[in-house]
Amino acid sequence: MQRVGIVGAFQTPFGKYLDRSLKSLAEEAVAGTTKDAAISIGEVESFYVGNSIAGLITGQEMVRGQTVLRRLGVSGQPIINVENACASGSTAAHLAWLAVRSGQAHVSMALGMEKMTHPDRSRPGQAIATAMDVETSPAKPGSISPFMDMYAPRIQAYMDRTGATPEDLARVTVKAQKNGALNPDAQYGGDLTVDEVLGDKMIATPLTRMMCSPIGDGAAGVILASEEYIDRHKIPNPVWVVASVLKSGIDPDDQPQALARAASEAFEIASVAPTDLHLIELHDANAGSELMRYEEIGLAPHGEGPRLIRDGTTNLGGDLPVNPSGGLLARGHPIGATGVAQLVELTKQLRGVAGARQVEGATIGLAENGGGWVGGDAAAECVHILKA
Amino acid sequence: MQRVGIVGAFQTPFGKYLDRSLKSLAEEAVAGTTKDAAISIGEVESFYVGNSIAGLITGQEMVRGQTVLRRLGVSGQPIINVENACASGSTAAHLAWLAVRSGQAHVSMALGMEKMTHPDRSRPGQAIATAMDVETSPAKPGSISPFMDMYAPRIQAYMDRTGATPEDLARVTVKAQKNGALNPDAQYGGDLTVDEVLGDKMIATPLTRMMCSPIGDGAAGVILASEEYIDRHKIPNPVWVVASVLKSGIDPDDQPQALARAASEAFEIASVAPTDLHLIELHDANAGSELMRYEEIGLAPHGEGPRLIRDGTTNLGGDLPVNPSGGLLARGHPIGATGVAQLVELTKQLRGVAGARQVEGATIGLAENGGGWVGGDAAAECVHILKA
Numbered sequence: 001m002q003r004v005g006i007v008g009a010f011q012t013p014f015g016k017y018l019d020r021s022l023k024s025l026a027e028e029a030v031a032g033t034t035k036d037a038a039i040s041i042g043e044v045e046s047f048y049v050g051n052s053i054a055g056l057i058t059g060q061e062m063v064r065g066q067t068v069l070r071r072l073g074v075s076g077q078p079i080i081n082v083e084n085a086c087a088s089g090s091t092a093a094h095l096a097w098l099a100v101r102s103g104q105a106h107v108s109m110a111l112g113m114e115k116m117t118h119p120d121r122s123r124p125g126q127a128i129a130t131a132m133d134v135e136t137s138p139a140k141p142g143s144i145s146p147f148m149d150m151y152a153p154r155i156q157a158y159m160d161r162t163g164a165t166p167e168d169l170a171r172v173t174v175k176a177q178k179n180g181a182l183n184p185d186a187q188y189g190g191d192l193t194v195d196e197v198l199g200d201k202m203i204a205t206p207l208t209r210m211m212c213s214p215i216g217d218g219a220a221g222v223i224l225a226s227e228e229y230i231d232r233h234k235i236p237n238p239v240w241v242v243a244s245v246l247k248s249g250i251d252p253d254d255q256p257q258a259l260a261r262a263a264s265e266a267f268e269i270a271s272v273a274p275t276d277l278h279l280i281e282l283h284d285a286n287a288g289s290e291l292m293r294y295e296e297i298g299l300a301p302h303g304e305g306p307r308l309i310r311d312g313t314t315n316l317g318g319d320l321p322v323n324p325s326g327g328l329l330a331r332g333h334p335i336g337a338t339g340v341a342q343l344v345e346l347t348k349q350l351r352g353v354a355g356a357r358q359v360e361g362a363t364i365g366l367a368e369n370g371g372g373w374v375g376g377d378a379a380a381e382c383v384h385i386l387k388a
Numbered sequence: 389m390q391r392v393g394i395v396g397a398f399q400t401p402f403g404k405y406l407d408r409s410l411k412s413l414a415e416e417a418v419a420g421t422t423k424d425a426a427i428s429i430g431e432v433e434s435f436y437v438g439n440s441i442a443g444l445i446t447g448q449e450m451v452r453g454q455t456v457l458r459r460l461g462v463s464g465q466p467i468i469n470v471e472n473a474c475a476s477g478s479t480a481a482h483l484a485w486l487a488v489r490s491g492q493a494h495v496s497m498a499l500g501m502e503k504m505t506h507p508d509r510s511r512p513g514q515a516i517a518t519a520m521d522v523e524t525s526p527a528k529p530g531s532i533s534p535f536m537d538m539y540a541p542r543i544q545a546y547m548d549r550t551g552a553t554p555e556d557l558a559r560v561t562v563k564a565q566k567n568g569a570l571n572p573d574a575q576y577g578g579d580l581t582v583d584e585v586l587g588d589k590m591i592a593t594p595l596t597r598m599m600c601s602p603i604g605d606g607a608a609g610v611i612l613a614s615e616e617y618i619d620r621h622k623i624p625n626p627v628w629v630v631a632s633v634l635k636s637g638i639d640p641d642d643q644p645q646a647l648a649r650a651a652s653e654a655f656e657i658a659s660v661a662p663t664d665l666h667l668i669e670l671h672d673a674n675a676g677s678e679l680m681r682y683e684e685i686g687l688a689p690h691g692e693g694p695r696l697i698r699d700g701t702t703n704l705g706g707d708l709p710v711n712p713s714g715g716l717l718a719r720g721h722p723i724g725a726t727g728v729a730q731l732v733e734l735t736k737q738l739r740g741v742a743g744a745r746q747v748e749g750a751t752i753g754l755a756e757n758g759g760g761w762v763g764g765d766a767a768a769e770c771v772h773i774l775k776a
Contacts, residue, residue, distance in 0.1 A: 023523075055444070056443070061441055061515060062440050062441070062518045062519040063472065063518075063519055063759070064471070066521075066762040070637055071763060076635050076637075077636060079636040079768065082470060083451075083470075083471060084450075084467075084469060095468070095483065098486065099486070104486060127449060130448055130450045131451055132451075133448070133454075134455075135411075246468070247466060248454060248463070248467040249464075372450055374451055374458045375454070375459060379450075
């Protein structure tokens, strides 16, 4: 098995770009990633493309990756379109990692791309609802926020169990927006107060709008290479992928569920403990999910997630910054791009080039990306651990 | 690298099942495949699911594999949804092969599933059109056969170059229908004459309706296992995957294009020559494509494809039977299932259990599955070589 390093990483600025095509966003990401790696697209031996809803937004149901990559000069190299809802990007990265790790390719690329904005403003909500089983979905028909409807009672149950308050949820948003303001590629960012977050429009009690990840457009890429290739080409500062674990959901009666299992397996593979981590990018689809994930990843004992946001542990400058990029809440969440964007952020941080949001001395980071909801758990959960 | 064998293979009968759901077809395929392998679904370590158009047919844009597999008892094992148009099934098999070959899993499953029939009879044609770039597609708006519109001038040019006649195209259909009649899982089959095929409704000159693969529904599965697992469990009669090659399209000015490159690379990897093959399942999306593929795969010299159908070489009982299953023309072509169904047919043939259509003494076979059309070539081409 080959050791695998990230040698190129790039994300477009995330935002609402009604006037830009999915292709144009993806092309910007491919150009940025190959430039960052100083590798020509012809040297990339395989491509894994994560996208979730282009069928509903652009009409391109099939061969989405080919429509982008073939006109950028990819000729012959395998292109594989991958879909795992909001975990499509990390799933693409997992497959690119496997291609290199197994020796099938020396250089492979994962591209995550999504356009969610549409002139018909009900379209993104309709699209998101299809990340659940459309026959049995708990989403309310016509809901603009089907996933928040699903999350809300789970977040409420978590609050009842742990004593987390609406103020704690608001603190997650305040942190995310503060970090996002330091990230030029984030969709949002700014100085908010807890009261401003609590006073925003209620989407699904207890989640106000600012506690929910937004609709947005964007693309991100990573290029992975084998240690042999990295040595041969004297590539400086690779960021090593020391674990890549993908799981589907776990039957509801069994604990722990997919996220916790993926994380503990990744820690074991990487021989890393949660206390060894210097930063995390996690799937804060909403502010409550972030607190729940603190516990599921193993950062805090059962029931003690809220402490980490109250005492500043997960702030930039705290002991374990979470989502220095701004996370889904502020960097944004163009579905299929998110998992790759998390790896882009970790790569920048572990290279020490994350600018105003740099986590000082960071050498070990974890990315966690969840997608869909089927059978009482996430449809897919993917955890990567990276080391400088 | 682990040697990889197919240890379970099953396809549902292909047909038009307006009254059956995609889930029900897929569940039948999963049950049949695990039963054939005598492996419980819990022992399968990862799942790759090929599907192309469920978004347009069922509304399930995302997590299609999870909506099937989670309720069949898959809990935790990775499920990855794969899309490469009509080559989605073989792409899923290629990834399952890589998972086992690399040692990531001892047992992995590829599932291909598609439902194309829809109460709105224009829907399948709309769906198929999205296997080209929807922004630049050469398909006529509203065409019921966008791919036949694309193929037709290419087939005509091939006929002009080689002297292939409409009768030669009709002979391909006659062969396919004759073989299909021997396959209980085929959508069509029967005794036709060349004149009957030529006299059918013209879809896109020179292709009559009987020369074009039909709309249909179905699912198919293969389970792949490592040699170590096969030995440990004393699994009888594995069919070895000796080459699995996936390519995207080649720039139009470069020759050979994707199909020929994938085939020649597969022959090289497997140390097999075209003359060593005992049978082939190839992607006869239309009758003319079959003749062109004879040359592209290397079964006949440039310009001599028509000879193989005229002299009976590719008939059952000929020197190199092609599409004993009936192929896309008669077995049927539920898009995402086709590539897996080809492997199911080869597995049955190489096990010697293909019944009335058995190719006597077959020990080496090749499957070729193409998908989509982008940039002047197939979007994806996948070739497998299997050995008893």
